[in-house]
Amino acid sequence: MPVIRHVHDLPPIARGGAVSIGNFDGVHRGHAQLIEQLRRRATEVGGPAVVFTFDPHPARLLRPEACPSPLTWTERKAELLADLGIDWVVAYPTDMGLLSLGPREFFDRVIVEVLAARAIVEGPNFFFGKNRAGNVETLAEFADSEGMTLDIVEPIEIDGAMISSSRVRDLVGLGRVGQAREWLTAPYRIRGLVTHGAGRGTDLGFPTANLDGVDTLLPAHGVYAGAAWLGNRSWPAALNLGPNPTFGDLATKVEVHLIGTDEQLYGQIMEVDFLERLRDTRAFDSAESLTKQLKADVAVANQVATDYLLSLGRTVGRT
Missing domain, CATH: 2.40.30.30 (Riboflavin kinase-like)
Structure with a gap:
């Protein structure tokens, strides 16, 4: 799958579908569950399933001393997402201009103007905009104002442990790659x-x-x-x-x-x-x-x- 690096390269067929925004580091089974719902919504609205992610991780600019080592590089991430049925991956070159946008500005510029989204799918811990000021309640308000659907997909658990990129990172760091393999999609x-x-x-x-x-x-x-x-x-x-x-x-x-x-x-x-x-x-x-x-x-x-x-x-x- 070709990775879209700049929004002006986004073809018309990549707009007007269902969108999920996030880092998707590692592409684990929780991500797979979210993407399953994203694909359903894309089918319902008759558009593509699109992931908008960031390269590099925003923390690398905002808190470089605390930024974790990534689990996947961008091309690998796009490959794994394509395997799950994603049609387009936008890996936006993260800069301070993007990170300085308030929640409404981010929503209008990215979700409405660039992606022309008709449906949004996120996890419950989604934050957006400067200082992470926007959350899923904020997103629901904005989506309703634009006539978009919003689905919040809950995390999944294996043996009582919630799957997340940070927990996968812990497993890999401990050498427990067999367990990490069970949590990841590859x-x-x-x-x-x-x-x-x-x-x-x-x-x-x-x-x-x-x-x-x-x-x-x-x-x-x-x-x-x-x-x-x-x-x-x-x-x-x-x-x-x-x-x-x-x-x-x-x-x-x-x-x-x-x-x-x-x-x-x-x-x-x-x-x-x-x-x-x-x-x-x-x-x-x-x-x-x-x-x-x-x-x-x-x-x-x-x-x-x-x-x-x-x-x-x-x-x-x-x-």
Whole structure:
């Protein structure tokens, strides 16, 4: 799905539908429930289902010291939203001009003038306008004045816990990627540029691709089962996130061992799904004991990741 970055690029067919405004970070199951209602409303009004989001997160400008690391980059977010049936994603380049608009100004300029919305769907904790002065009661008043419908979709719970982006962020930060996978609409994913490492993995028989420039939240240090993506190609992978204490290397690294290939992928952007956490990162008393553990890790990671890729109908290593 192409992401609309500027409102003047919004085509006429993207206007006059049902709209939801928010960050949609991670695109979790609560978001999916909201989008289901958004699609219903879009069908009723005979227009598109549109998500209006922000790039960057407004907190990065207003409270940069407190802004959390994102769970998704904009293109990935749009991809996940498209999978849920969204027709258009507007990722507005957040600036102080937008953030200085009062609630009524924001409503008139964005929802009425730009999007020509006929229906709005939001969660109960929606705030808008300067200093977050507008809430769902304010929005209901404005929507009624313009003849728009407004639906408020309640959050969903799993095992008594309310799903939210902040709670998903906590799970990922703790390395609980398996539970995060249950809360998200797709496994947690990062991306980075494939670069050369120290070459120790190759010496041990487990060559790795080092990922640099990761721009989203990193899970806790540990060894994980994962799936690696390069364009439309995919492989099962064993992932090591953290230091290499066996060799006295304490720098945090993201190392990806692609199972079943020895292709050289340097200089390319790789995306990696975190499927399950296998163990902590720890020091071994010898290279031999480390190699033995790596063999066990790779065997488990291969089974977990291959099952996952086959569930998607993927042929490992191919498009």
